[in-house]
Amino acid sequence: MPAKSSSCFLSAIFLLAALSAADAAPPAPPPKPPAIAVTCVACHGQKGVSPMAGSPSLAAQPDIFLQYQLVFMRDGVRDAGVMKAVVKNLTDENIRDLGAYYAALPPPPPFKATGQVDEQKVAALMKPRRCDSCHKEDFAGQGESARLAGQRPEYLIKALSDYRAGVRRGRGLAAMMEVSVTLRDEDMQMIATYLARQP
């Protein structure tokens, strides 16, 4: 198993990334929310960091991921629950604006999730499932794949359970069904706790 050498390689990459980040210009001013975003604040938080159990944080989610989920909920592909009424009249332009806005917000701080995490067990669960191939090494997500780092744990568990049960529709269907179908409830709990605590 090449885990050891690749972790050295990765360390080097992380170091380089850290160095170049230190050299970069000061961060851009916070993005201005589109008017339509006022409807999101109560459940998803003022800066996209959710204060409400069951409601996901949206801050720093990938633009494309956010847009897909809004389109799927608006068009009835993904069962939207309470979101149904909120999204049903969104235009494509609203959706592009919302995606761009939330993607540009700073990521949520690590979530203070309770519960034990055995890192060896988490690694044994996540490495063979190659979560990082799509969600990236730091779990910041990319493209159509969600940011997982700092997400509310109960929401991560809901998402994984929905994939496992085959009721979450739209994007990543094949891959997420495959990785979730062999997860037990306690596995999901531990993975969610681990991810929620990531910066």
Place this chain on the structure above:
Amino acid sequence: MRRLEKALSKACVVGVVVAALGGGSVTTQAQELKKYDSSTKAFWANPPGDWFLGDETQDQKGLVPNAGQPTPTPVAELEKILANVKLPPGFKISIWASGVPQARQMALGSKGTMFVGTFDKGTVHAIVDQGGKKVAKPFITGLRMPTGVAFQDNALYVVDIDKLYKYDDPEANLDKAPQGKVVYDDFPPYVPHGWKYLVPDGKGWFFIPVGVPCNICLPPTSTAQYRRVNPANGAAELVALGVRNSVGGAVDPRTGNLWFSENARDWMSDDMPSDKLNHVTRLGEHFGYPYCHQGDIPDPKYGTERKCSEFTPPVVKLGSHIAPLGMKFYTGSQFPPEYKNGIFIAEHGSWNRKSKIGYRIVFISVDPDGKNPKETVFASGGWLDGQKILGRPADILEAPDGSLLVADDQAGAIYQISYSK
């Protein structure tokens, strides 16, 4: 994940073997061949665990299937894309319809309605002419991956992973789709490579591909094949074997034979193996998967078991990872005579390759027996801007006037390519 890497390597040192996946059926020896137990219901409900995420090297890390585009490209941006598409002299490309999200296979109704399948949007669009403007509306919704559509004998056929549906007289019911009738359902329910294409055989049946639920695996029975299905009574026969994943095909008007495009395996390298254009000349022909790729490269894992000479090679090696999808023989008379009976193929474009290729339309002239193939680039340039994807040709249809219609599932549009001297 860096911490996880360390935790895992520690775990390996102390001998804690990773066996959390799949009830002990997963082997820790990379070289050992996999076995599938297709006698269980769970096997059919879920894809085996070596789907496309399973084979990348550290060097290839970060390559993931293209994310696509959630909303269609606005008209002004589409115009800019098309201005950069290069075509042979005398041809021009224009927007035929915009606002058609995830446009995949197209089928033209006898009264002029265009039906268009989608990927995971689960919708079949109907495009109608409203005062000279083409307007797309969701016609059928709530399906899973209705990529393949066909119009035949005043009925719309839609293939959605494991079901072939028939919708009678759709153009008389455009406000509300009639209830679909399942006319064939003997397909496995896999989602991976479960999205399909319909190829009318000209005699009332359809050629239908059944893709493998993995990147490279010993394919479960009833996958890796083309079938010919009779929608009138559900009869079916095997046409071709050893087919990894085909999402495009057409019948040669000169011979009645099936030709099809095929997407080759991933993760071998940026430049191997090539995707294929295949020609079926006899029933049950085997095209090599998983043992042999592009007619002459043994698979690194399965290649020791069989020889490449046992299988039918492709007529044309189309290039690695270019992802050939929809294809059609040109039968019209609008284009110059050298295009007659040649094949247009939509290249959806690469994801499993560091530098992107494809994202264009090629033309193949070839004899009816598959001899003397010649490939030329027909339309290219606008859909790939450096490494940025602006469009992905997914299907091709010949319009009644002899122009070509091209579905783009990234930009959510249909283009028209026409010719005048």
